[in-house]
Amino acid sequence: MKHIEFARKADAIVAVCAIMQLTNKFSRGNYMSLDSVHFKASFSFLGLSEEDSRYEDAKAVILSAPYDSTTSYRAGTREGPAAIIAASRQVELFDLDLQCEPVTAGVHTLPELEPDMRGPEATLDNIENAVRAVVNDGKFPILLGGEHSVTTAPIKALKEKYGDSLSVLQLDAHSDLRDSYENTPFSHASVMRRVYDLAKITQVGIRNTCRSEMEFIKKVGHDGIIWASEMADGNMAWVDRVMKRLGDNVYITIDLDAFDPSIMPAVGTPEPGGMLWYQTLHLLNRVIDERNVVGFDVVELCPLPGNIASDFLAAKLVFKMLGRVFKKNGWIVEES
């Protein structure tokens, strides 16, 4: 008797459930789990899938520093990293020079680093800690800026590992060698003066330097500047001079205002007479192929509404450099 009662109770429950499901169906449509819903890839560099961009498996890690505090002309570089990642989702994964998809597996994109409102030192410490952690995990760091002052952070972290064998290649319109600017030694206009104290620097594409910087250059006998005017006639002899100066381990910092404003107008401080695409790739390919590049940054993108070409150039530049780094280090996973 009891068994029958139980059976009836169970029947009743099943019946009630069926009615509830029917009601649900009519009121909310078919119930589906998220497993059967199509999502775009997460907000990762190149739009790589979760599977192709896991931190554990990644050879390279994208760090974003949306920091914009001391910018002296047009502000907005805090929007740079997100604009580069958004544009990167339109970059074709096949590299025509390498004839393969060099980085399809192996790039992780970390969330944006948070600026520290206590000031530039705390913000730079946070970036330095992030780079140090990534490097200690054996991964190749790429930092997206943000204003150029963020560059000291990865260089400090990498200097711990590589010591005096670390040298720095800078592409920039500005020499950034002021001791301080607008009362702060952490200005983007004095970033290379800070770096000068950490590592041997070579500066390419420079076309704007102030009197106090020229005095400093003469005083210390700094002969590592390739002036844009020396590159203007299209000769590439200056590349040999760059290569002679670089040590075994090289960090590359690219201020996007190194490029000519005709192809890169979206910077805070544009300067006429800059570098062009193939000329820049020629230099970067040689440095990556012939030295051990240990990290790089691309900074100072200041997105212009409606100008997607600049964002795309920055994204493609990161892609081209990364692909070359993957090839050099034997990290390319061949498709089976």
Ligand SMILES: [Mn+2]
């Ligand atoms: Mn600059």
